[in-house]
Amino acid sequence: MSIPKALTVAGSDSGGGAGIQADIKTFQELGVFGMSAITAITVQNTLGVQGVYPLPAAAAAEQMDAVGTDLGVDAVKTGMLFSADIIEAVAGRIAAFGWRNVVVDPVMVAKGGARLLQQDAVDALKNKLLPLAAVVTPNIPEAEVLAGMAIRSMEERCEAAYRIAAYGPAMVVIKGGHDEASDKAVDLTFDGKSFSTLEGSRIDTRHTHGTGCTFSAAIAAELAKGSPVNEAVRTAREFIQAAIENALGIGGGSGPTNHWAYRSQKEGAAR
Ligand SMILES: Nc1ncnc2c1ncn2[C@@H]1O[C@H](COP(=O)(O)OP(=O)(O)O)[C@@H](O)[C@H]1O
Numbered sequence: 001m002s003i004p005k006a007l008t009v010a011g012s013d014s015g016g017g018a019g020i021q022a023d024i025k026t027f028q029e030l031g032v033f034g035m036s037a038i039t040a041i042t043v044q045n046t047l048g049v050q051g052v053y054p055l056p057a058a059a060a061a062e063q064m065d066a067v068g069t070d071l072g073v074d075a076v077k078t079g080m081l082f083s084a085d086i087i088e089a090v091a092g093r094i095a096a097f098g099w100r101n102v103v104v105d106p107v108m109v110a111k112g113g114a115r116l117l118q119q120d121a122v123d124a125l126k127n128k129l130l131p132l133a134a135v136v137t138p139n140i141p142e143a144e145v146l147a148g149m150a151i152r153s154m155e156e157r158c159e160a161a162y163r164i165a166a167y168g169p170a171m172v173v174i175k176g177g178h179d180e181a182s183d184k185a186v187d188l189t190f191d192g193k194s195f196s197t198l199e200g201s202r203i204d205t206r207h208t209h210g211t212g213c214t215f216s217a218a219i220a221a222e223l224a225k226g227s228p229v230n231e232a233v234r235t236a237r238e239f240i241q242a243a244i245e246n247a248l249g250i251g252g253g254s255g256p257t258n259h260w261a262y263r264s265q266k267e268g269a270a271r
C-alpha cells in the first residue's frame, strides 16, 4: 500500500491553531503522513502574535531537501514564508523537485494584525511562487494585494481572481471568511476558464484562528491522495466547515478550530 505524504512549508504557531501545527493535524485527520519545513517560529496564542523569529532561507531549503530526497512528497503546501529570500529558496526547491501538487496559501497578516510576510516580499510571491501553484488560496485582503485592486463585491472578486490567475496558478480560490456582511461564507474558485462558488453557512464565532491554514492543508492532503483539484477544494470546504462549527472554545481570545470534527462526523454517519 502506498502512503500519501504531504509537506507543509510554513511557520510554527506555539498555540497550535494555525501554521505548521494546524497543517500536520489536518494531514493526519485526512489520512495523510505529514512532514514539515519550518520557515519561522512565532510566539503566538489565541490572544495574538507576540514574537516572530524567522529562520535562514537555507534552513527551509535544507528541510525540503531532507524530506524530498528520502520520504518523497505527493503534495506540498506553503503558508507563512516571511521574506523574499525564503520565498525564492522555497520556489527553487519546488521547481528542482518538479513537485506539481502545490498549494500556496499566501499568508500575509494574522487576524490580530501581526505581519507574517514582509511587504517587499509580495513581488517574489507573485512572480516566483504563484507560477508553480496548482492552487492559490488568498483571503479577501490577500487577494486585494495580489490583484492590486479593492474587492467590494463578487464581481470585483471575479476580476481579482482573473488577475491572480495571470501569474500562473492552475486554480485560484478567493476565500470569503472576511466578507462578514454575508450570512454565508462563500469561497470563489476560478480555474482559468470558469468561476464557481462553494458555500457554507456563516458560523457566528470568534474561534476562527487558523481557518486559512487548515483549509489549504486539507486541499493539499486531498491532492496527496490523488483527488482532482475540484474535489480536493470541495472536501477542504467541508473539513473547515465542520472544524469551525465544532470549535473547541479554548483560550482567552480567537481560539482554534476543531481539527477532528470532520472525521468524527464521518465516523458518526458510518455507524
Ligand atoms: N465564520 C465562518 N463560518 C463558516 N466558514 C468560515 C467562517 N470564517 C471563515 N470560513 C471559511 O474558512 C475558510 C478560510 O477562510 P478565511 O477566514 O477567509 O481565511 P483566512 O484564515 O486565511 O483569513 C474559508 O473556506 C471560509 O469560507
Ligand SMILES: Cc1ncc(COP(=O)(O)OP(=O)(O)O)c(N)n1
Pocket: 010, 011, 012, 013, 018, 019, 020, 042, 044, 079, 080, 107, 109, 110, 111, 112, 116, 208, 209, 210, 211, 212, 213, 214
Ligand atoms: C505561523 C502562522 N501561520 C499562519 C497564520 C495565519 O493563519 P490564518 O489561517 O490566516 O489564521 P489567523 O491567524 O489569521 O487567525 C498564523 N497566525 N500563524
